[in-house]
Amino acid sequence: MKILVCISHVPDTTSKINFTDGDTKFDTNGVQFVINPNDEFGLTRAMWFKEKQGASVDVVNVGGAETEPTLRKALAIGADTAIRVNTPATDGYQVAKELAKVVKDGGYDLVIAGRESIDYNGGMVPGMLAGLIDANFVNNCISLEVDGEKATAIREIDGGKETLTASLPLVIGGQKGLVEESDLRIPNMRGIMQARKKPLNVVEPADTNTKTEAVKFEKPAPKGEVKLIDPDNLDELIDLLHNEAKAI
Amino acid sequence: MSVLVYIESEEGKFKKASYEVASYAHEVAEMMGSSVTAVTFNADDVSELGNYGVNKVLKISNDKLKNFNAEAYADALKQAAEKEDSKVVVLSQSANSKYLAPLLAVQLEAGYASNVVALPESTDPFTVKRTAFTNKAFSFTKISTDVKVLGLSKNAFGLKEAQGDAATEDFNPNLSDEDFTVNVESVDKATNKVTIADAEVVVSGGRGLKGPENWGMIEEMADILGAATACSKPVSDMGWRPHSEHVGQTGKPVASNLYIAIGVSGAIQHLAGINAAKTKVVINNDPEAPFFKAADYGIVGDAFEVVPKLNEKLKEFKEKNA
Numbered sequence: 001m002k003i004l005v006c007i008s009h010v011p012d013t014t015s016k017i018n019f020t021d022g023d024t025k026f027d028t029n030g031v032q033f034v035i036n037p038n039d040e041f042g043l044t045r046a047m048w049f050k051e052k053q054g055a056s057v058d059v060v061n062v063g064g065a066e067t068e069p070t071l072r073k074a075l076a077i078g079a080d081t082a083i084r085v086n087t088p089a090t091d092g093y094q095v096a097k098e099l100a101k102v103v104k105d106g107g108y109d110l111v112i113a114g115r116e117s118i119d120y121n122g123g124m125v126p127g128m129l130a131g132l133i134d135a136n137f138v139n140n141c142i143s144l145e146v147d148g149e150k151a152t153a154i155r156e157i158d159g160g161k162e163t164l165t166a167s168l169p170l171v172i173g174g175q176k177g178l179v180e181e182s183d184l185r186i187p188n189m190r191g192i193m194q195a196r197k198k199p200l201n202v203v204e205p206a207d208t209n210t211k212t213e214a215v216k217f218e219k220p221a222p223k224g225e226v227k228l229i230d231p232d233n234l235d236e237l238i239d240l241l242h243n244e245a246k247a248i
Numbered sequence: 249m250s251v252l253v254y255i256e257s258e259e260g261k262f263k264k265a266s267y268e269v270a271s272y273a274h275e276v277a278e279m280m281g282s283s284v285t286a287v288t289f290n291a292d293d294v295s296e297l298g299n300y301g302v303n304k305v306l307k308i309s310n311d312k313l314k315n316f317n318a319e320a321y322a323d324a325l326k327q328a329a330e331k332e333d334s335k336v337v338v339l340s341q342s343a344n345s346k347y348l349a350p351l352l353a354v355q356l357e358a359g360y361a362s363n364v365v366a367l368p369e370s371t372d373p374f375t376v377k378r379t380a381f382t383n384k385a386f387s388f389t390k391i392s393t394d395v396k397v398l399g400l401s402k403n404a405f406g407l408k409e410a411q412g413d414a415a416t417e418d419f420n421p422n423l424s425d426e427d428f429t430v431n432v433e434s435v436d437k438a439t440n441k442v443t444i445a446d447a448e449v450v451v452s453g454g455r456g457l458k459g460p461e462n463w464g465m466i467e468e469m470a471d472i473l474g475a476a477t478a479c480s481k482p483v484s485d486m487g488w489r490p491h492s493e494h495v496g497q498t499g500k501p502v503a504s505n506l507y508i509a510i511g512v513s514g515a516i517q518h519l520a521g522i523n524a525a526k527t528k529v530v531i532n533n534d535p536e537a538p539f540f541k542a543a544d545y546g547i548v549g550d551a552f553e554v555v556p557k558l559n560e561k562l563k564e565f566k567e568k569n570a
Contacts, residue, residue, distance in 0.1 A: 013497050013517045017384040037498045092350070093359065118497055120380050120387070123362050127318075127350025136430050137318065139347040142491070152433075156492065157316075158343045158445035160437030166430040173347075176498055181485045211359030215375065216388040220523070226530070226540050231549035234561045237529070240545060245527040247506035248449070248473065248565070 001055040001146060001168075004106060005043045006099060006113035006125065007074050008036035008089075009067035013118060019217040026119070026217070035070055038114025042174035044183055045144060046112055047078045053146070056080050058106065062089045062098045068200060075195035076187030082198070087205035091212045092124035099125070100132040101206040108169065110151070115140050115173040120214070126173035136166035142177025250285045251277040252334035253302070254325055256342060260292040263446065264407075265340040267300045271408040272367070272400050273338040274301025279371055284412065285332045287325055287419070289313050298414030300407065306332075306419035312428065315435070316344050320427035322351040327421040329356055329395065337397045342445060349399055359391035362399035382497045383523035401524065402445070402503040444495065447476035449506040450525065452495060454480040456511020456532060456551060460488035465555045466510060472562045478502065480512045496521035511551045514539025531555065 011017070011031045018027040035043065049055040059074040060083040061067050071082040083106075085098045103111055116123035130137030136151075138144075142161065143154035151170050155162045156177070172178075187195070229237045241248045253273035255266045273284045283303040288294050290313060294305045306328050313320060325348070329337055337352065339345040341363060353360035361376050365386070369375040373390050376398060380387040444450055451470045453463060463477075470477045477493060484494035495502050497517035507525035511532060512518060519542045522528070530543040533550050540546045547554055 011381075013520075017381045019385070091359075093353070096350075096354075118382055121363055121382060122360075123346050124350040124353065124360055127347070128354050128360075131351045131354030137347075137351065138430065139318070140343055155347075156343065157435070157437065159441065159443030160435065161492075162435045163433040164430050165433055176494070177491055181481075211391065211393045212361060213390045213392065214380070214387045215390050217380070218377075218386040218388070220383070220386070223542060224544075226543045226546040228540075228546050228548065231547050231554050231557075234547075234554070234558050237545060237547065237558070238561055238565050241506070241527070241529070242565070242569075245506070245544065247527040248562075 001049065001053065001110060002106065002108045003046045003049060003055050003057045003110045003112065004103060004108040005039065005046050005057060005059045005074070005079065006111065007039050007043070007059045007061045007071060008114065008117040009033050009061055009063055009070040010036045010117050010119045013037065017219070023217045024215065033070055035073060036114050036117045038116060038118070038175050040184060041176050041178040042112035042114060042172065043074055043077060043079065044185060045174070045178040047185070048179070049146065050078065058083060060085065060099065060102050062087060062095045064088055071200055072195050073187060075198045075200070076191040077185050078191065080198065082200040084200065084202050085205055086202050087208060091210040092122040093128055093211045094209060096125050096128035096132055097207050097209065098205055099129050102203070103129070103133055110146065110168060111135070111171045112174050113172065115175045126171050130171035133169070135169040135171050137171045137173070138164055138166065139173035141172045141174045144172060144178060249282045250332045250334050251280065251282055251336045251338060252325070252329050252332055253284060253286050253338045254345065255286045255288045255291065255297065256340060256344065257288060257291045260290060262291065262296065265342060265402055265446070267407045268402070268405055269338050269340050269400050270297055270300035270302050271410070272405045274410050274412065275367055275408070276336055276338065279368065280336070285328070285334065287328045289321065289324070294416055295414055298412045299409050300412070301410030302412045302414045305414050305416045307416050308419050308421065310420070312423065315432040317428060317430065317432070318344070318348040318351055319430060320423055322348040322355060323423060323427050324421040325352050326355040328419060335395055337395070339397065339399050341399050341401050345399060349397055353397045356395045356397065357393065358395040358397045359393040360397040360399070361389045361391055363401050364398050365401050365404040379524070382520040384520055403505065403524070403526065404503070442474060442476040444476045444478055444493070444500050444502060447504050449473045449475035449508070450478050450495070450502050450504045451475045451508045451510070452478035452480065452512055453483065453510050454512030455482050456513070463489070465559060468559050469508070469555065469562065472559060472566055480518050509539055509543070510555060512539055513537045514542055
């Protein structure tokens with residue numbers, strides 16, 4: 001089985017978010033970038049397939065040279081080959097279109113992406129990719145087994161879960177549950193050394209067509225002071241929730 | 249030309265979010281000088297949609313669509329959009345809507361903006377405000393395609409009553425076997441439990457509760473308030489509560505009316521995920537807990553003393569106001 005894991009290069013979850021150039025660009029100054037958490041769960045599940053079922057695992061990112069350390073980290077975790085499509089990621093459709101070409105050229109059976117990136121939260125790349133290459137698609141995937149050509153996946157739904165079956169090729173929008181947090185791997189020294197020698201292929205973009213554009217950013221208005229309530233005066237809280245906040 | 253809106257239902261009944269997307273679609277249609285067409289799947293009575301400004305309902309009744317199927321639903325919506333010459337398609341941000349939206353966008357060659365929180369800033373160019381960086385920022389996104397797909401964040405717009413006729417028309421989309429290549433084998437859903445996605449109130453517990461055996465008072469509060477229960481990431485990582493209750497950046501987003509956090513310190517990832525909740529209450533014995541900076545109301549105190557007392561007061565309040 002040939003697996004491709006899509007890796008988004010995103011600010012660490014603890015990052016302070018700021019913008020520059022008149023609030024039109026994300027300010028990367030002082031920001032630590034990581035593998036998108038939703039993608040990392042998928043990558044770790046892919047490693048399981050590689051080790052237990054004999055799959056190959058490639059990773060791909062659409063972005064500039066600055067994303068290569070993130071791809072190297074994926075190689076250090078155990079991916080075989082990295083591919084970087086050499087163009088800035090500007091919207092979900094453009095990224096999906098570039099990935100579609102990589103999938104077609106590489107003849108992948110299974111593509112695992114995160115359900116969304118934690119930066120732009122578009123939640124569109126896995127579904128659009130599936131639509132563009134006419135593959136089956138399971139979103140919010142929390143469990144995945146593959147037996148030959150047939151995949152069994154569990155999808156989180158509002159208030160429960162749903163078990164689905166589909167044949168390959170398949171695209172997954174993955175999240176925590178694909179593996180547990182404790183299954184995530186921190187690259188060891190050997191992995192890091194090996195990752196330096198593994199291929200990281202830079203390919204030129206096929207098409208830079210976009211359908212949407214983030215024209216401006218804004219930060220939420222600063223929050224007012226918290227109203228502290230004495231633990232011996234809980235009636236006050238109930239009164240505030242009922243009459244002021246109209247929340248109960 | 250019309251604004252198309254996907255109306256979700258469960259067991260034939262509309263979900264609250266469906267009236268919200270209908271309300272939103274109505275106001276977008278007013279901005280564009282057009283009307284609203286709703287699409288329903290196996291719904292019983294669609295007349296209520298008229299009270300939220302829906303002019304026309306395309307009613308789909310098809311046993312093959314009994315279970316949600318993203319590809320088949322997307323195909324049906326695509327055919328409805330083409331039939332109605334829709335330039336804007338409005339969806340909610342439920343798990344199902346988020347599943348089908350990108351498939352629909354590809355089929356309609358549409359630009360898609362998710363997590364939209366307000367009416368379009370302008371319709372020419374078509375620009376919408378959406379959340380980004382997990383609620384740490386907003387992005388104004390311009391959609392340049394002829395057809396646009398919008399995913400409206402829950403509770404971002406509210407319900408607005410408006411007059412529409414909801415003239416009903418049966419609609420039979422042409423579905424092929426190709427639409428049914430992902431098959432539902434089983435659905436595991438607690439029918440008597442409020443879900444985080446649909447809840448008006450969410451009661452959440454953190455590490456401060458010391459262990460899973462202490463969740464009784466959280467569940468009691470949820471019971472009294474008709475709320476969903478949730479938890480912080482460490483609590484789900486330690487296996488005290490199921491992953492499905494984990495809210496925050498890598499868990500579920502919360503956009504309820506009221507969010508009560510008990511023994512949750514308020515890590516930046518947690519706060520990002522629950523930021524869209526309208527009113528936030530924190531109960532924590534550490535006055536320095538970051539959650540106090542994000543909350544509207546706070547109690548500095550021991551949860552094991554405060555929560556049982558608060559539950560009694562809430563019970564009294566509910567009995568009086570029943």
